[in-house]
Amino acid sequence: MTYEEFKEKVGSVILTDEGNCPVTPVVQMLQGKWKLQILYELCIKSPMRFGELKKMLKPITNTALTNALKELEADDLIQRIQYNEMPLRVEYSLTLKGQDLLPVFYSIMQWGTKYIP
C-alpha cells in the first residue's frame, strides 16, 4: 500500500475520529511485557494449561502470568476453562476475537522480517 492509497482509505476515518483512531486501543490491548508471547503460544498450541504456559514463558512469575491472562480474558481475546478435578486443571485458548488477530500478527511479522536484523 502506498502512502497516498493509505490516506484515501484510512485518512478520513482517522480525521473524523478526532484523535480516537481505531488503532490505538488495539495496541494498548497488546501492551504489557508478556501478552504477545502468550497469544503466540496459544496460536501455536491451544488449549494450554497454566503450568504449560509458565514453562514456555519462563522466567515469568506467577503474578505476571496471572495478571496478563486476566487482562487478555477481560478483553475477550482468550478463554479460560476450569475443570474441577483433583488436581485442579485450567485450560486457556484463543477466542474467535483473538484468532481474528492473526492477520494483524502476519502483517506485523512481514514488516518485522523486512526491517529487523
Next chain:
Amino acid sequence: MTYEEFKEKVGSVILTDEGNCPVTPVVQMLQGKWKLQILYELCIKSPMRFGELKKMLKPITNTALTNALKELEADDLIQRIQYNEMPLRVEYSLTLKGQDLLPVFYSIMQWGTKYIP
C-alpha cells in the same frame, strides 16, 4: 486467514525462533503513550513542525513529545530536519521504513473497527 493457514505460514517461523518472534519488537517499538498518535498525525500530514504536533496532541507536554520523537527517530521511523532560521524551524516526517508500517496500521484498523464499539 484461518487459524490453520496461519500456523502453516507463521508457525514454523515462530517455533524456530525460540520465543524471539519478529512481532514482539515491532509492538515494543510502537509502545508508549504517544508514539502511535504521532505516527498517525504524520500519516495524515507530513512534514509537521514541533509546535504543530504539540497542538494536535494537546495535552501532551514538551518532555513527552520530545522523548517520543527522539525514540521514533532512533528507530528510523521518522525523520527530523532542522532549518536554522530565525525563529528556529524543525520539521518531522515519516521515513520509508515508517511509511511501510501503513499496511500494519490498516490491518489493525480493520480488526479495531470490527471489534471496538
Next chain:
DNA sequence: CAGGATCCTGGATGATACTG
C-alpha cells in the same frame, strides 16, 4: 496445580521553569 496477597522498586510519565 493454579493461582492469591503483599510489599517493593525502577523506569516511564508529568509539571514547571528556563534557554539557544
Next chain:
DNA sequence: CAGTATCATCCAGGATCCTG
C-alpha cells in the same frame, strides 16, 4: 520556536510467601 533541565509522581512488573 523548539526544545532542555530538574524534580516529582505513579504504576507495571518482580520477589516472596501463602492457599483452596
